[in-house]
Amino acid sequence: MIEAPQTSAQTPRAQPNAKSAADSAPAKWQRSSEAADAEWDNFLAASPLGHFQQSSLWASAKNAEGWQPLRMVLTEEGRLVGGFQILWRRTRLGKIGYIYKGPVVDSEKPEAIHSALEVVKSATVAAGLRALVLQAPDSSTIDGQLLAEHGFVANHVLDIIRATLLVDLTRGMDAIGSHIRRSTWAEIRKAQRRGITIREGGEQDIPAFFRLMLATCQRQQTHPAPASAEALLAVWRAFHSQSKARLTLAEFEGEPVAGGFCICFGSRVTFWKKGWSGTHRERHPHQLLQHEAVEWACKTGYQFFDFAALRQDIAVTLLKGEELSDEQRKARDFINLSHGDRPVLLPEDRIFVPNHFLRFAYRKAFAIPSLRKVITRFVRN
16 A cells, blocks of 8 residues: 655644754754664655655665665754765775765755755765765756856766656646547557556566566666666565555566556655566557556645656757657657656756866866776776
8 A cells, every 4th residue: 555645735743832942953964874764754755855766765775786875964943954865885996976866955045055065075075985976856956057166077977867757647637638649548448458457566576577677678778777676676675665666567368568666755656667578569568557657646646747767858859849850759758758748857967076186087087988988887887
């Protein structure tokens, strides 16, 4: 059972009626040493800037792949008002970390943002990280120019998603359905007539879903992320333990043909991972799977359905109001456009290299395309 979504109007915990001397203290940053930090997760879920990849649940899941968390929180008058979570691990070039969808602060006033970024840099140095990649929350005012002012440079180390597609679920399914292409509706109905059924899965279905993911990656000549069924299971266990994960399988005669893994956090359902065996194309299993997920999220009371990624050039084209090219229409993201009505360009990601000499060497090395490719492969493998 998935819990009812929190909205930004909800507060993470009750506030005391009277202020003690400690409560009246000025805002301060401190490290959170809790592996499972419910207060931080609740703060994120209630914030319009919050995202599951800043949560302690995500940190717990990523530990299976060797990532370690470093979480800093900002408190004011006895309540949590901001923070960020770094995930880091050792690479061939030393310890590398990232902050994805952070920092998150209640008030994005200039002084609050500058303070948060200074704490980010201090934490990076204190942790002995060689480099830190940062991408701010989706609707944050933290942009590339501001990060550059704080010494961040262009990121060539980690692959970061730079655009996504949102469905506004508050309009209701009738309004959403009115914008779905006729061809998509036809495929959804064909899937139903031709024997495709959707069922919710559980932990026992994770290996089968990973095989669907792997089949998709093999066709696309990419590597699955997470890289193993065990790592995927860690994500399932972390989020399902808090009723924040939903696995669905599209089946034909009991055979899993396609699957989708949604993470439900705050007011948003994220279609985090999907997979397709490559069979039964004529039965359109993925169209029915996707539509069922959007419909479920809408009926359950969430505000947004996030497709997790969209090719940046497609997002730019749509935001300009221009027609997609034939090549863009053939892209794997095109299927998502049948439900999504809001392309979103995400904040520019940048990297902070504390050591001045290494920062200079990094900029020089990555200015050479051939050398950039070799170093990137070296760091990621």
